[in-house]
Amino acid sequence: MTKTTLxxxxxxxxxxxxxxxxxxxxxxxxxxxDNHNPRMGLATVYxxxxxxxxxxxxxxxxxxxxxxxGEPKNVVLDEKSDLEAxxxxxxxxxxxxxxxxxQLNHPGKQxxxxxSKEPVAPSAIALGHGLEKAFNKPRALTEKEILGIIRRFxxxxxxxxxxxxxxxxxxxxxxYLVSQFNSxxxxxxxxxxxxxxxxxxxxxxxxxxxxxxQVGDDFPVGIKLNSADxxxxxxxxxxxxxxxxxxxxxxxxxxxxxxxxxxxxxxMGSQKGVKESTRRREAYFLAYAEQVRQLVDTPLVxxxxxRSSEGMQEALDSGATDMIGLARPLAFEPDMPNKAMNNADYxxxxxxxxxxxxxxxxxxxxxxxxxxxxxxxxxxxxxPKANLSAWSTVWFSLMGMGKHAIKKRRA
Ligand SMILES: Cc1cc2nc3c(=O)[nH]c(=O)nc-3n(C[C@H](O)[C@H](O)[C@H](O)COP(=O)(O)O)c2cc1C
Numbered sequence: 001m002t003k004t005t006l007x008x009x010x011x012x013x014x015x016x017x018x019x020x021x022x023x024x025x026x027x028x029x030x031x032x033x034d035n036h037n038p039r040m041g042l043a044t045v046y047x048x049x050x051x052x053x054x055x056x057x058x059x060x061x062x063x064x065x066x067x068x069x070g071e072p073k074n075v076v077l078d079e080k081s082d083l084e085a086x087x088x089x090x091x092x093x094x095x096x097x098x099x100x101x102x103q104l105n106h107p108g109k110q111x112x113x114x115x116s117k118e119p120v121a122p123s124a125i126a127l128g129h130g131l132e133k134a135f136n137k138p139r140a141l142t143e144k145e146i147l148g149i150i151r152r153f154x155x156x157x158x159x160x161x162x163x164x165x166x167x168x169x170x171x172x173x174x175x176y177l178v179s180q181f182n183s184x185x186x187x188x189x190x191x192x193x194x195x196x197x198x199x200x201x202x203x204x205x206x207x208x209x210x211x212x213x214q215v216g217d218d219f220p221v222g223i224k225l226n227s228a229d230x231x232x233x234x235x236x237x238x239x240x241x242x243x244x245x246x247x248x249x250x251x252x253x254x255x256x257x258x259x260x261x262x263x264x265x266x267x268m269g270s271q272k273g274v275k276e277s278t279r280r281r282e283a284y285f286l287a288y289a290e291q292v293r294q295l296v297d298t299p300l301v302x303x304x305x306x307r308s309s310e311g312m313q314e315a316l317d318s319g320a321t322d323m324i325g326l327a328r329p330l331a332f333e334p335d336m337p338n339k340a341m342n343n344a345d346y347x348x349x350x351x352x353x354x355x356x357x358x359x360x361x362x363x364x365x366x367x368x369x370x371x372x373x374x375x376x377x378x379x380x381x382x383x384p385k386a387n388l389s390a391w392s393t394v395w396f397s398l399m400g401m402g403k404h405a406i407k408k409r410r411a
Contacts, residue, residue: 003317004021004316004317004322005021005313005316005341006020006021006022006309006312006313006316006324006337006340006341007020007021007341008020008021009055010055010299010322010323012220012253012254012299013251013253014217014218014219014220014253015218016099016166016167016218016220016253018055018056018099018323019055019097019098020053020055020337020341021055021312021316021322021323021324022053022054022055022056022323022324022326022336022337022340022341023054023055023056023058023256023301023303023323023324023325023326024049024054024056024057024058024326024327024330025058025224025256025258025301025303025325025326025327026058026059026060026061026103026169026171026224026327027060027327027328027330027331027371027372027375028060028061028070028071028074028372029042029045029060029075029372029375029376029379030060030071030072030073030074030372030376030400031045031073031075031375031376031379032073032074032075032076035080035082036063036066036069036073036074036075036076036081037075037076037081037082037085037086038075038085038086038088038089039379040088041376041379041380042075042089042379043088043089043091043092043093044092044378044379044380044381045375045378045379046059046089046092046093046100047092047093047095048334048378049093049098049330049334050092050093050094050095050096050098050100051095051096051334051335052330052334052335052336052337052338053335053336053337053338053341054098054330054337055098055099055323055337056098056099056100056101056167056323057093057094057098057099057100057101058100058101058102058103058169059075059093059100059101059102059103059165060075060103061074061103061104061105061171061176062074062075062076062077062102062103062104062105062156062160063075063076063077063105063106063107064076064077064078064104064105064106064149064152064153064155064156065078065106065149065152066078066080068106068107068108068111068116068119068120069107069111069115069116070105070107070110070111070115070176071112071115072114072115072401073400077102077104077156077159077160077163078152078155078156078159079155079159081159083159083162083163086159086160086163086164086165087163087164090163090164090165090166091164094164094166099166099167099220100164100165100166100167101165101166101167101168101169101220101222102156102157102160102165102167102168102169103168103169103171103224104153104156104157104160104168104169104170104171104211105171105176105177106149106152106153106176106177106178107119107176107177108120108121108122108138108175108176108177108180109121109125109126109127109135109136109137109138109180109186110127110135110174110175110176110261110262111135111136112134112135113133113134113135113136116136117136118136118137118138118139119135119136119138119139120138120139120140120141120145121138121139121140121141121177121180121186122140122141122177122180122181122186122187122188122189122193122194122203123138123140123186123187123188123189123194124137124138124139124140125137125138125185125186125188126138127262127263128263129263129264131262131263135262140189143191143193146193146203149177150203150206150207150210151210153170153207153210153211154207154210154211154213154214155214156168157211157214157215157221158214158215161214161215161219166220167219167220167221167222167253167254168211168215168219168220168221168222169221169222169223169224169254169256170204170207170208170211170221170222170223170224171224172204172223172224172225172226172243173224173225173226173256173258173259173260173267174224174226174258174260174261174262174265174267175226175229175260175261175262175263177203178203178204178207179226179229179235179261181193181194181200181201181202181203181204182197182200182201182203182204182226182235182239182240182243183200183229183231183234183235183261184200184233184234184235184239185229185231185232185233185234185235186234187200197239197242197243201242201243201246204223204243204247205246205247205250208221208223208247208250208252209250212250212251217251220253220254221252221253222252222253222254222255222256223247223252223254223255223256224256224257224258224303225240225243225244225247225255225256225257225258226240226258226259226260226261227240227257227258227259227285227288227289228240228259228288229259229260229261229263229264230259230260230264230266231261231263231264234261237288237291240288241291241292241295244292244295244296244298245295245296247298248295248296248297248298252298253298253299254298254299254300254301254323255292255296255298255299255300255301256300256301256302256303256325257285257288257289257292257300257301257302257303257321258285258303258304258325259284259285259288259304266284267284267303267304268304268367268368269284269304269305281305281311281314281315282305282306282307282308282311283302283304283305283306283311283315283321284304284305285302285303285304286302286315286318286320286321289302289320289321290318290320292320293319293320299322299323300320300321300322300323301321301322301323301324301325302315302320302321302324302325303325303326303327304325304327306324306325306326306329307329307347307348307349307350308340308346308347308348309340309341309343309344309345309346309347310344310345310347312324312340313344327371328350328351328371329348329350331371331372331374331375331384332351332371332374332384332385332386332388333348333384333386334378334384336348351370351386352367353366353367353370353388353389353390353393354366354390355390355391355394356390360394361390364393364394364397366390366393366394369393369396369397370388370390370393373388373392373393373396374388376396
C-alpha cells in the first residue's frame with residue numbers, strides 16, 4: 001500500500017476527489033453586507049486560500065435564518081439571498097480545483113444579547129459560566145418551529161448547490177443549535193426531540209436527511225461534530241460516537257471533529273477536559289478520532305492544534321484522520337498548505353495577541369478577533385501581518401462594531 005502524505009488526493013464517495021489533505025476549517029469572516037450577502041472581499045480572501053494550496057475550503061458559518069444571526073455581519077443563505085454575489089465567491093474559492101463547501105449554521109441560544117432579546121433553543125435553559133449577561137435566556141422551540149428550521153437547512157443547502165458551492169457542511173459543533181439538541185445539558189425536552197440520545201440526535205439526522213433530499217446522492221454533505229462539550233451533564237464522547245455511527249449509516253460524506261462550546265471553548269485549545277496524552281500531541285482531538293476510526297469508514301478530519309508538517313504527517317500515519325483541519329494558522333499564513341507540503345520540517349507558531357491587559361484582551365475577544373482582522377486585510381487584497389499589534393485589533397474592533405465592540409458577541 002502506498003503511504004498517504006499531505007499531498008495525496010482523497011476520494012469521497014460519489015466520485016468526488018479532493019486534491020490534497022488540507023482542509024480549511026470554518027472561520028466566521030464578518031464580511032456580510034447590509035443584506036447579509038457576501039461582500040466582494042470574500043472572493044479575494046478565498047482565492048488567496050485556494051492559491052495557497054488548500055484542498056478543501058470551508059466557508060465561515062453561513063446562517064440559514066436571517067432572524068437568528070450568530071454575529072452581526074454573518075452571511076445568510078435563504079430565498080432572499082443574491083445568488084450572483086454567492087457565485088462570485090464560489091468561483092474565486094474554487095480556483096485551481098480547490099473544493100468550496102458552505103458551513104450551514106443556526107446559533108440557537110448562542111446569540112449575543114445585542115442581536116436577540118429571546119433566542120430559541122431545544123429547552124429554555126440559559127447559558128452559564130459567566131455568559132448569563134451577554135446571552136439572553138432562550139425559549140423552547142415548538143415542534144412546528146423545529147420542522148421549519150430543518151426545512152431552512154435544506155433550502156440553504158439547495159441554494160448552496162445552485163450557487164456553485166461543491167459541498168455543504170452542517171455545523172454540529174461548538175454549542176450551536178445542532179449541538180444544543182445533542183447535549184443533555186441543553187436539551188431537556190420530553191417529546192420525540194429530547195430525552196434519550198436517540199431522541200436528541202433526531203434533529204441532526206433529520207437535518208441531514210432533508211439536505212440530502214435536496215442535493216442528491218452525489219453532492220458531498222459533511223458535518224462538524226463535537227467530540228464532547230467538556231461540561232458537566234453535557235454531550236459525552238460515548239454519545240458523540242453514537243451520533244457518528246448514525247450519521248455514517250445515513251450516508252454522510254465527511255466528519256470533521258472538534259469540541260467545546262461557548263461555555264468551555266476547547267476548540268481553541270483550552271486545556272480544560274483535555275487528556276494529558278492529547279496535550280502532548282499537537283492536535284487536540286486526535287485521541288478521540290482514533291476511537292472513531294475503529295467504528296466507521298467515513299473520511300475524518302481532525303481540527304484544532306495542527307502546527308507542523310511532522311505533526312500532520314504523524315496524524316495521517318496513525319490512520320486517525322484523513323484530512324488536516326486548519327483555522328488560525330491560515331489566517332496569517334495562507335500559503336501554509338503549499339509550504340507544509342514542500343518542507344517536512346515546516347512549523348508555524350500560533351500568535352497569542354495581547355495588549356498586556358487581560359481585561360482588555362477578554363473584552364475585545366482578541367484571541368479570535370485578531371485572526372478576523374487578518375482575514376479582513378486579505379479581503380482588501382493586502383498581505384496578512386504576523387506582527388500585527390493587539391492595539392490595532394482593539395481599534396479594528398471599535399471601528400467595525402462601534403459601541404457593540406465591548407459587548408460580548410461570541411465566546
Ligand atoms: C476568527 C475565527 C472564527 C471562527 N469561526 C468558526 C465558524 O464560523 N465555524 C466553526 O465551525 N468554527 C469556527 N472557528 C473555529 C475553527 O474552525 C477551529 O475549530 C479552531 O480555530 C481550532 O483550529 P486551529 O487550532 O487550527 O485554529 C473560528 C475560529 C476563529 C479563529
